[in-house]
Amino acid sequence: MEKLLNDDSERKIAYIKFVDTDKYNSQSNKQVGDSISLQGRAGETVSLKITLPKKYELANNYSLPATYTFLKNQKNILVIPLVHKKEVEEITLVGKRTINYKIVSSTGIVNNLNDGRQKLEFKAKKTTDLLTGKVYFDWQKEQDNYSSVTTPIEKGYYASRIQADDKEISIDKIITNQQKIDEHVLIIYRPLGAIIQQDINGKELARFNYDNALDSTKAAKISIPETPNGYQAISKLPLSLIPSNPEADTVLTYRPNNNSQFRKVTRMVTEIQTNGVKKTHLQEVEFENVNGVWKLAPGTKLKWNIITPDIPEGYTVCSIKNANGQDYDKVIKKENGSIFAVDAVKPKFDTPNEDITIFIKPDLQKTSIDFIDLDSHDRKVIKSIPLEGRTNETVAFEISQRDVPAGYELINRNKIPTSYNFKAKYNSAIIVSIKKVETKKQSLKIKLY
Numbered sequence: 059m060e061k062l063l064n065d066d067s068e069r070k071i072a073y074i075k076f077v078d079t080d081k082y083n084s085q086s087n088k089q090v091g092d093s094i095s096l097q098g099r100a101g102e103t104v105s106l107k108i109t110l111p112k113k114y115e116l117a118n119n120y121s122l123p124a125t126y127t128f129l130k131n132q133k134n135i136l137v138i139p140l141v142h143k144k145e146v147e148e149i150t151l152v153g154k155r156t157i158n159y160k161i162v163s164s165t166g167i168v169n170n171l172n173d174g175r176q177k178l179e180f181k182a183k184k185t186t187d188l189l190t191g192k193v194y195f196d197w198q199k200e201q202d203n204y205s206s207v208t209t210p211i212e213k214g215y216y217a218s219r220i221q222a223d224d225k226e227i228s229i230d231k232i233i234t235n236q237q238k239i240d241e242h243v244l245i246i247y248r249p250l251g252a253i254i255q256q257d258i259n260g261k262e263l264a265r266f267n268y269d270n271a272l273d274s275t276k277a278a279k280i281s282i283p284e285t286p287n288g289y290q291a292i293s294k295l296p297l298s299l300i301p302s303n304p305e306a307d308t309v310l311t312y313r314p315n316n317n318s319q320f321r322k323v324t325r326m327v328t329e330i331q332t333n334g335v336k337k338t339h340l341q342e343v344e345f346e347n348v349n350g351v352w353k354l355a356p357g358t359k360l361k362w363n364i365i366t367p368d369i370p371e372g373y374t375v376c377s378i379k380n381a382n383g384q385d386y387d388k389v390i391k392k393e394n395g396s397i398f399a400v401d402a403v404k405p406k407f408d409t410p411n412e413d414i415t416i417f418i419k420p421d422l423q424k425t426s427i428d429f430i431d432l433d434s435h436d437r438k439v440i441k442s443i444p445l446e447g448r449t450n451e452t453v454a455f456e457i458s459q460r461d462v463p464a465g466y467e468l469i470n471r472n473k474i475p476t477s478y479n480f481k482a483k484y485n486s487a488i489i490v491s492i493k494k495v496e497t498k499k500q501s502l503k504i505k506l507y
Contacts, residue, residue: 072096072134080141100130113189114140142189151180153239155204161247178202201228209274215247216304217274251307258356277304292357319347323405325362325412345407352407361404367416372449372482376419420449423480428487447480466492
């Protein structure tokens with residue numbers, strides 16, 4: 059019986075446990091399935107034939123043992139680390155950007171030019187977990203970009219865009235459908251405009267197409283062509299121009315050189331700024347004598363328009379004079395009677411030319427020199443001396459003790475300003491700090507005999 063008890067005490071049970079150690083497993087080292095039990099005695103070695111759970115395989119650097127020896131004084135547990143079976147493949151995502159260049163004619167006909175093409179690639183190791191069905195990607199790079207491409211110049215046309223811009227492509231945004239890997243850019247070319255010379259009846263005399271600028275979206279600076287033979291421009295023309303709208307035509311109108319008589323009636327308005335700079339306005343109305351009758355010439359203005367001088371803040375028009383130095387009567391005044399502008403005039407063919415000058419003067423500004431008692435609770439103004447000057451004028455002054463109110467004296471005499479520059483508005487007071495004069499108490503000495 060005792061021997062049987064000893065035999066029973068040496069009997070051992072071993073447990074074989076499968077543990078999921080896969081890196082994609084949310085619960086690390088979780089047991090897979092039930093444990094497998096073995097029976098034997100301490101020190102006994104038994105052969106093992108282990109079958110792994112489905113869709114599992116041994117973890118890296120681990121091999122199944124062929125035998126197991128029962129331990130005497132320790133727990134008999136054999137842990138076999140497993141990972142999920144996986145399929146691994148190399149994949150490549152290819153992105154393409156196509157830049158379509160199209161010419162749209164004035165009649166709407168579309169012609170295709172050679173397309174521009176760009177390519178980028180994202181490579182990854184794709185891992186499919188056969189147990190969970192989940193797919194994982196290990197990308198070689200997170201982002202790439204399509205580089206900018208300058209739009210080529212197409213002679214006689216201007217482009218809708220100066221370039222196809224640089225664009226960054228993110229693999230994360232592609233996977234989450236926030237961005238597409240392929241891109242299409244459309245750039246439209248339209249015909250450049252022209253300088254069109256026409257007569258006063260709208261008949262085209264000549265056409266000069268704009269040239270391409272270095273910027274494919276603009277037209278180049280163009281010289282004004284020579285006047286057609288037998289014609290003259292109805293107004294003064296510049297030597298050259300830069301078209302603000304590359305598609306819009308610039309129309310120049312000319313009238314025939316014939317025996318008709320023309321007369322320009324002009325008004326020259328000159329502004330004399332405060333710094334002496336002159337600003338001029340030339341106004342012209344042209345008349346044509348047709349069969350003895352004076353009429354407005356084709357394309358001319360109907361009148362001399364209102365001229366509002368450029369008056370800085372703090373200044374006023376003091377007078378408007380004609381060439382003889384007399385006050386000009388064709389003016390617009392404000393409610394207070396001050397002159398505001400030169401009025402519009404509709405001249406006749408025999409109206410004399412006028413030469414007008416606008417004179418501007420600075421406004422009178424006011425402030426004060428305030429003597430403030432710093433010792434008073436509310437910093438009371440004890441005395442105030444008025445000070446006047448014109449806008450932007452610097453007025454010098456000097457404060458001495460005789461200006462100080464009686465019973466007071468100056469504080470920080472060296473910091474008292476000696477001049478003031480008047481502004482157009484908000485001229486603040488000049489502060490002079492003072493304090494009461496301290497009187498010394500005299501003691502009375504009495505000598506007793």
